[in-house]
Amino acid sequence: MTTYRAADSKREEFRKYLEKAGVLDALTKVLVGLYEEPEKPNNALDLLRQHIGAAGPDTADVEALKLEVSELRAKCEQLQEENNELKSKMQQYEPQAEQEAPEN
Incomplete structure (x- = not known):
């Protein structure tokens, strides 16, 4: 039972870290944009890379x-x-x- 709680607390820490760093917001925006696309791209992974990749x-x-x-x-x-x-x-x-x- 303690192993489960330790893993849970690590996940929660990681989630807080991602939220604080703005990663969750960025991912959410890209995924919502993909969802709202009338014509879905053939390669969704490329779309993610394009929008999340290095700013250049x-x-x-x-x-x-x-x-x-x-x-x-x-x-x-x-x-x-x-x-x-x-x-x-x-x-x-x-x-x-x-x-x-x-x-x-």
Whole structure:
């Protein structure tokens, strides 16, 4: 009998924790929304994930990442151009180096 009460008190603690954290409200809202949908989605689990999943990154973070990506792309293009220039310069000197090298 004490095992049953211990499990009951743990469940009650957990329920209070979920209620305090707002989990029960969030789940209730999503499930009520699903219930009220005239056309039920094929995959209800995906709907739950969509509505309960992570809120996504902050807009400021996204903007900073977009800026960083554009800067890195520009730098990459610059380095590719520089690489091409250096390759063409190397090709100018390579034929001369081959002509100057003594044959065995």
